[in-house]
Amino acid sequence: MLVIGAGGLGSPVLLYLAGAGVGHIGICDHDTVRVENIHRQILYSIYDTTYDTTGDNSDGKGNDNQSLKKADVAAKRIAAVNPWIKITPIVREISASNINEIIRPYQLLIDCTDNMQTKFLLHDEALHSKKDLITAAISLLAGEIHSFLYASNEEQANLKFGCFHCLWPAGHNDPDNISNKTSNTSISDGVIGFVPAIIGAMQGLEALKVLLKWNNKLRPDETLSVNLSSMEITKLYRVKNNSCRFCLLYQKKKANE
Ligand SMILES: [Zn+2]
Numbered sequence: 001m002l003v004i005g006a007g008g009l010g011s012p013v014l015l016y017l018a019g020a021g022v023g024h025i026g027i028c029d030h031d032t033v034r035v036e037n038i039h040r041q042i043l044y045s046i047y048d049t050t051y052d053t054t055g056d057n058s059d060g061k062g063n064d065n066q067s068l069k070k071a072d073v074a075a076k077r078i079a080a081v082n083p084w085i086k087i088t089p090i091v092r093e094i095s096a097s098n099i100n101e102i103i104r105p106y107q108l109l110i111d112c113t114d115n116m117q118t119k120f121l122l123h124d125e126a127l128h129s130k131k132d133l134i135t136a137a138i139s140l141l142a143g144e145i146h147s148f149l150y151a152s153n154e155e156q157a158n159l160k161f162g163c164f165h166c167l168w169p170a171g172h173n174d175p176d177n178i179s180n181k182t183s184n185t186s187i188s189d190g191v192i193g194f195v196p197a198i199i200g201a202m203q204g205l206e207a208l209k210v211l212l213k214w215n216n217k218l219r220p221d222e223t224l225s226v227n228l229s230s231m232e233i234t235k236l237y238r239v240k241n242n243s244c245r246f247c248l249l250y251q252k253k254k255a256n257e
Helices: 010-020 070-081 099-103 116-129 175-185 194-211 245-256
Strands: 002-004 024-028 086-090 108-111 132-139 142-149 222-227 232-237
Touching: 002 010, 010 024, 010 070, 010 194, 024 070, 070 086, 099 116, 108 116, 108 194, 116 132, 116 142, 132 194, 142 194, 194 222
Parallel strands: 002 024, 002 108, 024 086, 108 132
Antiparallel strands: 132 142, 142 222, 222 232
16 A cells, blocks of 8 residues: 655554554655654654754754655654565655556555645546545544545446545636645644544554455545544535536546547
8 A cells, every 4th residue: 555645644544554564555755854743743753854952943954855754764663663564665746747657556545645736636546547545634623534445446436426526626627726725624834733643543544444345434425524623523425516527527538438
């Protein structure tokens, strides 16, 4: 399986899936460890940065590019949890031009990224390449988990329950809209560390269920919505948006094949 984004969500996902003994874990993240993120990115410590714990850091050097790459540090850290599994760090920024090559060796993708543009990219490639995808997002004291099993659920692969774009109808063809949604729906500075810890742990558990082919897991038409303010967990039933451009284009393409 491949974890994309080794941050607040990716930290618990990687630690617990390594502990569970998942045979091969890829870690894709191009970013460096940053001091201001360590409170929620529990894979890392201040010693992975150039931050001087004893001196004056007013020049901001604690966050410069000399800090270690998150994928490399994460790989070492989870290898210390479980040295008997294969771990592949990938220090690359995922993009439209490299996504196919990066995800090819993996059957299950776990989207722990913090921006909507990458989430759409991962969703679309998961559908086209027939991969299972567990995606999660957090916002302040809430989180959501979606399961798109395009490899292991035929009905979902045929978009019977719609797609990610059905949920965000304006997102994929309006870059301004995507960036607005990024600030509203993703991990950003000021997030309390418990929130990605809880949502990431639930996301990782859901991924493990998919890997182990358990029957009891999120259904393909369900979104798990977790409100950590009121402590309510709700299942939202997704319905296909019949005017979703992405669904219509994909099904038209499939019909012509
Ligand atoms: Zn759709």
